[in-house]
Structure formats: structure tokens, C-alpha cells
Amino acid sequence: MEKGYNSRVPVYLKIAYDMREKILLGDLKPQQKMPSIRKLALELNLNPNTVKKAYEVLENQKLIKSNSTVGTFVTDDLELLLEERINNSFETITLETKELKKLGVSLNSVLEGIEKKWKVL
Amino acid sequence: MEKGYNSRVPVYLKIAYDMREKILLGDLKPQQKMPSIRKLALELNLNPNTVKKAYEVLENQKLIKSNSTVGTFVTDDLELLLEERINNSFETITLETKELKKLGVSLNSVLEGIEKKWKVL
Amino acid sequence: MEKGYNSRVPVYLKIAYDMREKILLGDLKPQQKMPSIRKLALELNLNPNTVKKAYEVLENQKLIKSNSTVGTFVTDDLELLLEERINNSFETITLETKELKKLGVSLNSVLEGIEKKWKVL
């Protein structure tokens, strides 16, 4: 879909996404120190501001917490946070399901639709 | 200026929601004329501007179409519109499902969760 | 690995919460020895690591103090700690109140809202 020069996902989002994966998969554990902005920038051959922006994204998602003069750390409330996320997702799904029911879609259609997509996800 | 603790959703949104229900349930049919803003305002004992705002919401959702000289009408593309809505809902559900999968929730948990809620909806 | 739809809060947090209650309510008194991790794990039919994690939470909150050779004890600074907690809560409430004022909520709405909830708490 995209290639070369203009791979239209911003660099800072890719970094954020990668680090998010590492956190979710337990590669980076709660309370653990993240690589420092400068170091990661050097390593990835990027401007520190770009890395900073990635970290800001993760901080907005409460996955990490920055502490000036010390470093950046994976949140210690990770499990709680994930529970919250899961509940939120279920809530959204419930709302949309409600909508579908009102629009005349059957329960089976909904379940099948989800099941079919699940494997491809 | 002052919002009480129990004020919850603004009135104009409630009206929009109610009229939406009537349209989706076929109580108001495609191409049918909506009650005039003034009449509805009188009936509900509200400021016409509030009703106008509700109608604007519905028009943004393409459920109705305003024709300044003649009145307001339910869209004639209702079927198409509903299909679009259904697709949108499914898309949202797919996105959230993707999120849930990544967060470690099983397909069965998702399906069961939806099924359980469905009956109560 | 797998989180069911109804799993809600992780077990170790529940335990931490329960023990916290016991400490705050004076069921476990300052300087008193906490049940040993192994004993509590047996009693609750849980993995000792789960209990250990709960104790870590409480230690982070300075409610207990671990002494590797002797055991785990309720802090002796409990009074001071409670005062701190109360101040923190008041500070949070003040911040939120400030927000509410800016959003146009009246003092009476706030007070009434709190009073109403208080009885149900």
C-alpha cells in the first residue's frame, strides 16, 4: 500500500506503536525505565524531538510517565489501566451493538461478523 | 449559564434523539413531512431555537432535509443511509475488537460479552 | 494470558484493598505483624507471588513495612499517614471543584451532589 519515501505513517507514531507493543507484551515491564529520549534518538538516528513526540503519545495514553531529571518509566498501574481499556472497548461495542439491534440486525449476524473478522485481525 | 448536577444531556439532543427513533422505527416515513419547528416548539413548550438546533443535528446526520420554503422532510435515501450506519457500526466494533485481541481478550469472551448484553438491550 | 470479560480487577489488587481496609479500620493496628505471605496465600488458596504483589502495593503506599528477616508490619506512622491522605483527598476535591466552577456549576449543586451521595456511600 505504501512504500519508500512517502510511507504515510509518521515516524513518531511508528515509534510510539513499537514501544506500546513492547509494553503490552511485557517486554518492558511496569515501573521499568524506558530508554532515554536522547539515547533512543541516537540509536534510531532521529532528532530527539521526534522521539519526545512519540513518548508524549504514550504518556497521553498513560502507558508511561515522564519524570524530569530521572527518566521515563512504564506506568505501575498498567494492569488497572488495561482493565479500564478493556471495559471501555466493551462499552463502545455494546453501544454499537445496541445501535445495530435498533437498525434491525440480528444477534447472529453481529456475532458472525465479529468472528469472521477476528481471524484476519 | 448555570448547569445543575442533574441536567445531563441538553434538551435539543434529547429531541433529536427522539425524532431519530421515530424515523428509524418507521413512525416517520421517508419523504414524509416533519412537524414544523414552530408547531413542535409549541407542543413541547420549548423555544423554537431549541427545536431548530435539534433539526440541525438530524440534518447533519442526513436523516432529514430542510427546504426553507416548504418545510422539513425525512430523507428519501433512508435505506442507503441505514446500510451506511450498519457498516459504520461494524467498522467501529471491528476496531474495538482488534484492540481487545491485542489486550489479550479471547474471542469467546467477546462473543459471550455481546450475547449477554444483547438480551438486556 | 487470557482476561475474561468479567475478570475486572486483578486479584492482587483486591487483596491489597482488603488489607488496606483492615489497616484503616484498625482491625490491624500500627506496628502489628501482618500475616506472612505464605500463610495468607495458603489461606486464600492463592499463589504466594500474588500475595507478595499485594504487599508490594501496600508498601508503596507506606501502609506496611517489610523486613526481610522478621516479617511485614503495619507502619507506626499511621496517624501521620492518614492526615496526609486526608489532605490529598481534599486537594483533589478542590481541584475538581475549581474545574466545576469554571464549567458553570453552582456551589449549591456541588454541595447537594456530595450530600446526596454521602448517605449512599
Add this chain to the structure above:
Amino acid sequence: MEKGYNSRVPVYLKIAYDMREKILLGDLKPQQKMPSIRKLALELNLNPNTVKKAYEVLENQKLIKSNSTVGTFVTDDLELLLEERINNSFETITLETKELKKLGVSLNSVLEGIEKKWKVL
């Protein structure tokens, strides 16, 4: 409290705060166009990136929505958003109140504490 060179609130937060005020007070209305990043930067004699950062803060708060190639606009869901904010604040206050009750604080102390602060806010 602060003066001169080192007034320790970052410029971008001041801007965000000012614009937020304008939105909440209705000075900038829902769906209305915000001043463009470049124009505001010129006007305030700042680097566009600084203004951009301020706008990012507001966008994170869902108060505004950026639309490349067109401009930045006050959200059209403002009323709904504010309702949500109010409910959130009340929820937080309720949680903290619950905490205070458990810590042995009386209802009157809580109400008085809030009332005293309210005037100074």
C-alpha cells in the same frame, strides 16, 4: 509568585489556557474557526511550533479539532463534552469523598472545606 525571565508556566500552556477560556466563555463558539497557527504565532511573536503545541493540548482535550488544509475548529460536541466533564468531576469527587468518609471525616467537614475554598477559587 513568579516574575520576569523565569515565569515557570510554559508559554504553550498559557496559550492553551487562554484559548480554553475563550471557548468555555463562548467567545469562540462551537464549529467556529480558530485563528490559524501561523497567524496566531505572528500575532503573539512566537514560533509556530509553540502555538501548534498549544493547539495539540486543546485537541487532546477534545475542545478543538484540526483539519489539515482547512484549519482548526472548536468542536461541535462542546455541550456534550462539557456534560461529560462535569460528570467526571463529580465522579472523582465522589470517590474522594468516599475515601474521606472511610478515614473518619464528617460530612460537615467536607462541605465546609469545599465552601471555604470555593470563594477563593
Add this chain to the structure above:
DNA sequence: GTGGTCTAGACCACA
């Protein structure tokens, strides 16, 4: 014209 991204590099406070 608009916002979005990214670099290069400065200075700050804190410890």
C-alpha cells in the same frame, strides 16, 4: 492558504 512532520540545536531546572 492550511495543518502535519521533522531536523538542528539552543537553554533551562533538577539531581
Add this chain to the structure above:
DNA sequence: GTGGTCTAGACCACC
């Protein structure tokens, strides 16, 4: 060392 802020200025895509 750390993160936080800010400037200066480039290029991009979209319309």
C-alpha cells in the same frame, strides 16, 4: 546525566 521548552526553518500533502 534526565526530561521540558522554544526557536528557526525546512518540506510535505491537500485544496
